[in-house]
Amino acid sequence: MSAGLPLTERPYTRAGLQSEFEPVATRRTFEEAVEQIAEKVKSGDLHVGDRLPSERELAARMRISRPTLREAIKVLAEAGVLEVRRGQSGGIFVAAELVPRELLKSRQEIRVSEVAGVLEARRLLEPRVAQLAAVHAGEEDFARMAGLIERKRELAARDDVLRHEDLFLQLDLKFHLAMAQATRNSTVVSLMRSLFKRLEIARDMAVHAPPVPDWVIDVHERTLSAIRSADFEAIEAVMDEHLAQLEQIWEQETGRGLVRPLPDFLQPVAERSRALRAG
Amino acid sequence: MSAGLPLTERPYTRAGLQSEFEPVATRRTFEEAVEQIAEKVKSGDLHVGDRLPSERELAARMRISRPTLREAIKVLAEAGVLEVRRGQSGGIFVAAELVPRELLKSRQEIRVSEVAGVLEARRLLEPRVAQLAAVHAGEEDFARMAGLIERKRELAARDDVLRHEDLFLQLDLKFHLAMAQATRNSTVVSLMRSLFKRLEIARDMAVHAPPVPDWVIDVHERTLSAIRSADFEAIEAVMDEHLAQLEQIWEQETGRGLVRPLPDFLQPVAERSRALRAG
DNA sequence: TAAAATTTGTACGTATGTATC
DNA sequence: CGATACATACGTACAAATTTT
Numbered sequence: 224m225s226a227g228l229p230l231t232e233r234p235y236t237r238a239g240l241q242s243e244f245e246p247v248a249t250r251r252t253f254e255e256a257v258e259q260i261a262e263k264v265k266s267g268d269l270h271v272g273d274r275l276p277s278e279r280e281l282a283a284r285m286r287i288s289r290p291t292l293r294e295a296i297k298v299l300a301e302a303g304v305l306e307v308r309r310g311q312s313g314g315i316f317v318a319a320e321l322v323p324r325e326l327l328k329s330r331q332e333i334r335v336s337e338v339a340g341v342l343e344a345r346r347l348l349e350p351r352v353a354q355l356a357a358v359h360a361g362e363e364d365f366a367r368m369a370g371l372i373e374r375k376r377e378l379a380a381r382d383d384v385l386r387h388e389d390l391f392l393q394l395d396l397k398f399h400l401a402m403a404q405a406t407r408n409s410t411v412v413s414l415m416r417s418l419f420k421r422l423e424i425a426r427d428m429a430v431h432a433p434p435v436p437d438w439v440i441d442v443h444e445r446t447l448s449a450i451r452s453a454d455f456e457a458i459e460a461v462m463d464e465h466l467a468q469l470e471q472i473w474e475q476e477t478g479r480g481l482v483r484p485l486p487d488f489l490q491p492v493a494e495r496s497r498a499l500r501a502g
Numbered sequence: 503m504s505a506g507l508p509l510t511e512r513p514y515t516r517a518g519l520q521s522e523f524e525p526v527a528t529r530r531t532f533e534e535a536v537e538q539i540a541e542k543v544k545s546g547d548l549h550v551g552d553r554l555p556s557e558r559e560l561a562a563r564m565r566i567s568r569p570t571l572r573e574a575i576k577v578l579a580e581a582g583v584l585e586v587r588r589g590q591s592g593g594i595f596v597a598a599e600l601v602p603r604e605l606l607k608s609r610q611e612i613r614v615s616e617v618a619g620v621l622e623a624r625r626l627l628e629p630r631v632a633q634l635a636a637v638h639a640g641e642e643d644f645a646r647m648a649g650l651i652e653r654k655r656e657l658a659a660r661d662d663v664l665r666h667e668d669l670f671l672q673l674d675l676k677f678h679l680a681m682a683q684a685t686r687n688s689t690v691v692s693l694m695r696s697l698f699k700r701l702e703i704a705r706d707m708a709v710h711a712p713p714v715p716d717w718v719i720d721v722h723e724r725t726l727s728a729i730r731s732a733d734f735e736a737i738e739a740v741m742d743e744h745l746a747q748l749e750q751i752w753e754q755e756t757g758r759g760l761v762r763p764l765p766d767f768l769q770p771v772a773e774r775s776r777a778l779r780a781g
Numbered sequence: 782t783a784a785a786a787t788t789t790g791t792a793c794g795t796a797t798g799t800a801t802c
Numbered sequence: 803c804g805a806t807a808c809a810t811a812c813g814t815a816c817a818a819a820t821t822t823t
Contacts, residue, residue, distance in 0.1 A: 243563070244555070244560060244564055245538065245564070246564055246565035247531055247535050247538060247564050247565065247566055248534075249531040249534070249566065252526055252528040255526040256526050259523070259524065259526060276523070284523040285524070285525055285526045286525035286526065286528075287526055287528065333688065333689075334688075337687075337688045337689065340687040340688055340689045341689045343634075343689070343690075344687060344689040344690050344693060347627065347634065347690065348626065348627060348630075348693070351627075351630075351767070352626065354765065354767045355626065355765065358765045359762075408616075408619040408622055409612065409613075409616045409619055410616065410619045410622070410623040411619065411622075411623050413696065413700065414623060414693055414697060417692065417693065417696050418689070421689050455766070483638075486633065486634065486637045487734070488630070488633045488734050489630075489634075
């Protein structure tokens with residue numbers, strides 16, 4: 224899928240900014256339920272082994288009938304995400320961390336010409352999120368982030384890493400969401416969620432470069448340690464390195480020039496203050 | 503509604519960061535259609551007098567049947583947003599700029615303790631968006647923003663301003679969205695949309711201070727001129743002023759301490775470089 | 782004036798999903 | 803878990819209104 228993309232659209236026109244009339248997805252309610260539960264597993268709100276509320280209670284919470292919920296659970300169970308055990312200590316349990324792509328096919332689409340903009344938006348938002356996280360994170364947040372890095376390391380150590388590309392990407396998402404949650408600001412979390420939703424779509428469309436596990440692990444480790452030490456310049460620096468690398472991969476995959484040149488104000492503070500002192 | 507809010511929740515806990523099981527809105531498809539069209543009018547993608555595609559074509563675009571679309575149009579027509587004329591040069595026309603609140607009752611909710619976080623998130627994102635807009639905006643973008651300010655000025659000149667509070671707020675939204683669109687980055691637009699969606703919910707919940715039209719107009723005017731001249735420090739300064747004022751209103755309405763103290767890195771660059779030079 | 786073209790308005794039969802029992 | 807009843811959406815065919823030619 225790489226390299227040969229039909230990049231005919233002119234990037235950065237107004238196209239797509241004023242939205243067209245889009246299909247109103249008349250999805251079935253059990254599909255909504257599937258998506259909501261799958262999303263929770265994927266984003267790390269639910270972990271393997273967790274027990275969900277009973278069918279009756281869950282149905283009540285989601286305001287759907289029990290049969291409809293059962294249909295959703297059936298799909299999730301067949302996909303291996305949930306496991307249903309009956310009997311006194313039975314219930315609905317999370318059985319797998321990896322959520323198959325088919326369960327979360329987002330109906331929204333973006334144009335090829337808009338893909339590079341996702342990286343630019345990360346430049347705007349993510350370094351600030353990391354810095355805010357540094358201000359407000361508690362030990363539990365650091366522990367969660369560290370745990371996720373550790374899991375990635377274990378995965379990378381196995382010889383079948385590439386078989387688990389999807390799992391690796393999901394751990395990635397969880398890391399960045401954990402960072403967002405460390406800000407203790409639910410609006411920030413929600414912004415990061417929508418940003419990464421778009422990022423995933425973009426990734427599916429374009430960049431299918433094999434992940435470079437060791438590098439990702441290294442960068443995330445340094446990100447965490449920069450956040451831990453609340454060193455704002457270090458945070459900007461490592462974020463800059465991270466995003467620059469992603470931009471480079473994107474450009475290699477698709478051809479140059481798609482990522483707009485980075486304006487001065489998006490350079491890391493270290494750069495900026497150096498420039499200030501010089502000027 | 504002001505001043506007497508039950509602000510019992512402890513702010514900035516993890517509550518709400520890991521999402522609960524939510525009602526799976528099994529909304530009817532015509533309601534989705536209503537929302538999509540109403541949203542376009544409200545955000546400025548559709549203007550008064552615009553003619554929408556014919557029923558058949560619109561239904562096809564939205565992938566719904568004509569009867570379903572008609573049900574949506576009927577609701578919008580009854581609300582005064584659309585007007586339907588038949589005959590050869592008939593069709594569906596936008597009839598009003600102001601979209602009644604009832605049409606867009608977002609089903610998502612946020613906690614009172616999370617409201618202040620919306621302002622904090624604006625601090626993270628909006629100044630950067632304005633700066634990026636300064637880099638990429640064209641004359642048409644400036645014209646749109648100027649036009650919106652002009653409309654606000656006209657509205658403020660009337661003696662029944664307060665009767666049109668909702669319209670004033672909608673013009674506000676349009677101004678900020680126009681700024682986002684000036685970045686020519688659809689991901690940025692989409693982030694700003696979700697940010698302002700939350701902002702509106704927050705506003706409905708808490709801050710019902712009467713708008714201060716003259717002040718808003720003045721700040722927006724200076725924002726636009728700062729963007730026009732691509733003066734990044736001026737952009738940060740006026741944005742800071744704007745948001746500081748909103749934070750102050752919020753604190754007056756609800757009691758102090760809800761807005762977390764602003765970390766250093768969220769101070770305007772001018773402040774920061776002053777500090778750098780001093781240190 | 783009349784006919785043609787375009788667009789909304791109305792009606793009904795069918796399929797299917799959802800909820801209740 | 804199955805069966806039944808209800809609500810919803812769809813497709814299609816045709817009628818009515820209005821403008822254009």
